[in-house]
Amino acid sequence: MKERDGTRPSTLPGYRKLIENHIRPAVGKLALDKLTPTVIRRLLAEKTDAGLSATTVRHIHGLIRNSLGDAEREELVHRNAAKSVRPPAMRQVERRALDVEEAKRLLDALRGHRLEALYVCALTVGLRRGNCSGLAWADIDFDAGTLTVRQTVQRAEGRLQLVAPKTERSRRTVPVPAQNLALFRAHRYAHVLPEIERAAVDQAAKHLFG
Incomplete structure (x- = not known):
């Protein structure tokens, strides 16, 4: 669906990599109604502990949230469990311009x-x-x-x-x-x-x- 919703071409390979390397191995075998906030929260914590950056973990959370949003609209789940899970905070990086x-x-x-x-x-x-x-x-x-x-x-x-x-x-x-x-x-x-x-x-x- 991402190919048809206006997602930029350079973004799609990154999404596929996150899905295949991080999301599918962890929760791919779970039924949608078993994907609870606790499961999602544990997944994000494991990825953070494994050394992934906050940006990458937030992308993982965003993909799960968007996918469950689609499932909710199709009435495949009663609620989007990822909405109640907070992704890791982004660390502010100071960028210095040339003087x-x-x-x-x-x-x-x-x-x-x-x-x-x-x-x-x-x-x-x-x-x-x-x-x-x-x-x-x-x-x-x-x-x-x-x-x-x-x-x-x-x-x-x-x-x-x-x-x-x-x-x-x-x-x-x-x-x-x-x-x-x-x-x-x-x-x-x-x-x-x-x-x-x-x-x-x-x-x-x-x-x-x-």
């Missing part, structure tokens, strides 16, 4: 790199890696000085895929600094236009010489 001097050093190190425009976009505009990688030239409005996030790149089952942003808030138009616009133009002239010209020459040669 001004570190950002300047990074920009200096990137100067002249083939992907300088991409890295500078991530640094100055604040886009995630997948959003930056998913940008197309049609997404950049050089006249207005903006770019629009319409898609993102994700790796799923060993290959990269373009997918829609996860939420409507992720689909947005943001201003782009003039420095970044200049880098986009330079990248296009240096890398994209020569490829287009070579393709045109190759096409003309095929037309003339077969």
